[in-house]
Amino acid sequence: KWFKEVMKRGYYISDIFLGFRRVPHFIIAIAKEEQEKRWVIRATIDTYLFSNLVEGVRIGKTGEAYLLNAQGVFQTERRSGGHILEKDPETLQSPARGSEIKTFVQKDARGEKYLYATTWLREKDWLLVVRQERSDAFKTLSTATYLVLLVSLVGGVAIISLAFSLTARIVGRMKQADMDKRSLSEQLIRASRLAELGEMAAGFAHEINNPLQIIRSEQTLIETILSDLKDSGQIKGSKDLVELEESMDQIRLQIDRCARITQSILQFGRQSEPSFEEIDLRAWIPQVTAMISKKASVHGIKLGHEISDHIPRINGDPAQLQQVLINLLNNAMDAVLSRHGTEGGEIIVGAAKKDKGRIVIWVKDNGIGISPENLKNVFRPFFTTKPPGKGTGLGLSVCYGIIENMGGTIEVESEKGVGTTFIITLPAEG
Structure with missing residues (x-):
């Protein structure tokens, strides 16, 4: 029902109801068109926002205010008796929709004469009722009239303000989504060019x-x-x-x-299907690091090895594992150059046996490091801390997938301004 109404009118405000939480509340839904798309946002609002406003009305000794829906069901508490969602035992006169305020005198269920002022809220078919015993009413009748207008105005302003606030939030999120889409498109283009x-x-x-x-x-x-x-x-x-x-x-x-x-x-x-074979890390790691040793030397980076003498072989795809190690080494060189320039940079590639039939390979640098807020996102596709145009954000996510397919894990430890260590854990052969 609410969805049909909001699509038809552009907005929808429900009556008070309990719902699953068994707490009185109502909903506001607003539709918005943006870039040829129609969006609907729905908010749940507890009744205390209006209850405190309406129930706080004090007119003389007996004056009180409350809200009824079109069926005469209380939408707020009535101090003299009448709880939320109960049917009002009295049948009240109400003004025509769109008219101002209707005043009349009527006896309540106990036989007491009350002076009533009723009006329909502009944005919702709720009847605002202000009543006071006749003997007490004439003292502040003019004040009551102004109060009705004030409550109506405040209620309308509150609803409109909420609508504008929700609309602004929707527009902001849509703009952010559009920016993210453009950024993703640019990164995909760069990735395609690199391929x-x-x-x-x-x-x-x-x-x-x-x-x-x-x-x-x-x-x-x-x-x-x-x-x-x-x-x-x-x-x-x-x-x-x-x-x-x-x-x-x-x-x-x-x-x-x-x-x-x-x-x-x-x-x-070379593009090929993964081909698993035994890899001797003591011989394989120096062969891979030799591919970038000249580049490291030109930039004044010291490239070292810490490979255990008694390290078992592993079963994996040499080409894919080479891709992972080359990517980690290139990232390490970028981090080292950002901090040290061409003097003082150091990268260490190591491997050793771990417990429970596993081996670890690590790439450690003394570069610029990764901030804590970025550390949790380093393996997320298209996430990069490099300047625009220098990185696609795909390298580490691809590395993560390759190592995972080999039955291993890849982790990162880093401290801003100190350095970073990437740790690969793989099952040993046999």
């Missing part, structure tokens, strides 16, 4: 890998020719020959380095 960039990087690595193989073949051929010429005596040992051999060694080293980089990019960007 495209990852695919492009894998393509670039593949294209670079082919010329590298040709360079390696030519370098090997040159080394073979030099060796044959040297063995046949056609080229004698000299300072120039030594420098040439050293140059060839340097070329070979740089080719190997480029090959490792391109292979790492190809492996990281």
Whole structure:
């Protein structure tokens, strides 16, 4: 009923009723159109808000005020007798809807003559009744009339004020939802661009890998020719020959380095189903950290390891676990640079055996740290503390899902201005 009424009229105010709580109350519902959508908000209001106002009326010795609904049921207490939700034993005269105030003299159930003043509230079909014994009424009749007007005005103002307050709250929430929607859309666009960039990087690595193989073949051929010429005596040992051999060694080293980089990019960007296998963390962790060791060195960050000598193997997807560790290391470098710049930064990657057949991997930094209010949201999708355009807020939520799929957990400990530690717990093999 209330929903149909509010959709029809734009607002709805109920009569007093008990409800499930067995406490007298009434409801106010308001409809609002915003951005081609129709919203309805419903509020429950305890009767003491109006009861205190109406029951507090004092006119002489016998004057009192109370509210009745259209069926003559008390909506507030009556001091001389009459409880909320009881039927008024008296049949009162009431003015026509939309008219002002009706006054009349009538005997009550006990036979006492009362002077009545009644009026309908403007925003609700409640009858405001003010009555006083006739002998006492004429002393303050003018005051009673003004009081009726005042109570009507205050009641109307209270209802209208509440309506405006609820409307403003709805509009505010809708604006916030619109802002959140725009922010989410921007983050999704950035995430899409990063995904495209990852695919492009894998393509670039593949294209670079082919010329590298040709360079390696030519370098090997040159080394073979030099060796044959040297063995046949056609080229004698000299300072120039030594420098040439050293140059060839340097070329070979740089080719190997480029090959490792391109292979790492190809492996990281490869899209495939999870493939679980045994992972030896003592060998695997240094291989992963080597991928970013040059970047850390350039920024003056000390990258260290604390890996236990007797750590069991784990069963997991090396590519996905590498993705998690790379993400944590990149975040750690950002945090360290924010606090220390290019001097004093330190990141430690460790692993050790834990009780009950589990192992732990941790990434610890002495960076800027995470505030307590942000700490509880770090694994929430699209949450980021980085400046706009620098982070999508997806990295840690993806890490959380990967570790969870491996049967493990990922936790974070942090103190603002001290540093952060991410702790991964995984089941050991066997």
